Amino acid sequence: MNFQNNYLLSQVTTLKIGGPAKEFVSVQTEKELIEAITYARQKNLPFLVIGGGSNLLVADEGVEKLVIQNRITGIFQKGNNLIVKSGTILQDLVNFTIEKGLTGINKLTGVPGTVGGAIYGNAGAYGSGISDKLVELICFDPTSEEKVVLKTEECGFGYRDSNFKRNNLIILEANFDLTPGNLEELKKESEEIKRKRDGKYPPGIKCPGSFYKNFVASELSTDVLVNIPKEKIVYGKVPAGALLEMVGAKGDRIDGIEIASYHANLFINNGTGTAKDFYNLAKKYAEKVKQKFGITLEPEVQLINLPPIA
Ligand SMILES: Cc1cc2nc3c(=O)[nH]c(=O)nc-3n(C[C@H](O)[C@H](O)[C@H](O)COP(=O)(O)OP(=O)(O)OC[C@H]3O[C@@H](n4cnc5c(N)ncnc54)[C@H](O)[C@@H]3O)c2cc1C
Structure with a gap:
């Protein structure tokens, strides 16, 4: 197995952002996966198993871990x-x-x-x-x-x-x-x-999918629901994108990270974006949503080595 030091995780995330993993290995079999975990144990290194990296926001500083990329297929x-x-x-x-x-x-x-x-x-x-x-x-x-x-x-x-x-x-x-x-x-x-x-995700787009989870309308209190226009509720869900749009998120940007002009829950890296800018932009609008609707957005994307957005 090829363990690599200081492997830039931006190479394996669809967002094309992420600093170095202390070590990185790609595994093709269950035996290799177990060997990689044993290796991490012996080196006293925490490990993180990832798949396609399509739902990750990894800190610019990277992670002090062995990142194991799962390539066990069949x-x-x-x-x-x-x-x-x-x-x-x-x-x-x-x-x-x-x-x-x-x-x-x-x-x-x-x-x-x-x-x-x-x-x-x-x-x-x-x-x-x-x-x-x-x-x-x-x-x-x-x-x-x-x-x-x-x-x-x-x-x-x-x-x-x-x-x-x-x-x-x-x-x-x-x-x-x-x-x-x-x-x-x-x-x-x-x-x-x-x-x-x-149309929504043009091929090659650098993003981690929708950033925040939608809300199940029946799980929200009436105090909250009263402020959300009924037409925004689709299939029993309050789309996070609708709430973000109502606080003006569409088209806003911090440097290389832009919120899509057609979808307020889609944060796109133009190629020069950083995790810090992504995080700050996402946090800015979570705070606005909290202020306006009294509702806390929860990321759907997994934050790696970043503090929770509360
Ligand atoms: C353009 C685009 C469109 C998207 N559209 C959708 C959509 O329509 N619906 C939707 O639900 N999602 C969507 N997503 C998000 C993403 O594709 C999904 O969440 C996907 O299932 C993540 O899989 P992954 O292998 O890339 O996971 P990764 O991003 O690699 O990992 C995500 C999490 O899963 C954990 N994990 C991965 N593999 C394992 C394993 N074998 N055992 C235990 N834990 C594991 C990781 O540790 C991490 O915490 C979209 C993303 C993009 C970029």
Whole structure:
């Protein structure tokens, strides 16, 4: 395995921002993953497993950790069941399901990153979520150094949330139970979604996806809801973008980081942006939203070596 010192994480994040990891290694097999963890233990170095780096804001100072990039891939079909290794690129899984005429994951077409990263954050799009058709997972517990099998209901999935954000389990393998569908319809739907997504996220855009989580309207108090125009509530959610737009976020910028003129929850790096500028711009508008609506925005993106935005 090729352990690299002071590896710039901007090379492996879709935002193209992030300072050096003390050490970095890419792993292709479970054996290598476990060896990398053992290596970190021996060096007394904390470790962080990442997938496609598409949901990360990493500090300009980097991290004093061994960053392990998960490249353990593979899709194995047993009827309508798919056993998928967690480092598999989500789009590869989506393409596989479409080719096999299986529905359940196809609406996630265009969501970057790996299957493991998607499960960690319970990624979703167009009313469909990665956990919808998940049956069980195999994880590695670095504390006991053993594998654990978890049923979907044991994973605490919620809106862009799972227990993996609070435990330190590493997702190794997922078992999905999909439903047979019509191949041509699946292809058509996927192409339509791709077209819509390309409008919002043009290929090559340097961003980590939407920065803040939307709110489930039914979970907000009436004191808060009274200040939010009803037409802003879509599919039972109050989009963070709508709140950010109402406090004037669209088009604002700090140096190389700009908020999209067409989407107030999309912070884009023009190529010269820093994590500091991103953080300060995001914080500025979280404070404005708090002031106007009495509501605390919560990042969907994982902050690495940065203080919480409260
Ligand atoms: C252009 C663009 C569009 C996007 N659109 C959407 C969208 O429509 N819907 C949506 O939900 N998200 C969207 N995202 C966000 C992102 O794509 C998802 O969150 C994605 O699932 C993250 O996967 P990843 O492999 O890149 O994770 P990473 O960014 O590498 O990691 C994210 C977190 O997951 C943890 N993690 C990764 N792998 C594992 C593992 N095997 N075991 C345990 N923990 C792990 C990491 O430690 C980290 O905390 C978008 C992002 C971009 C850049």
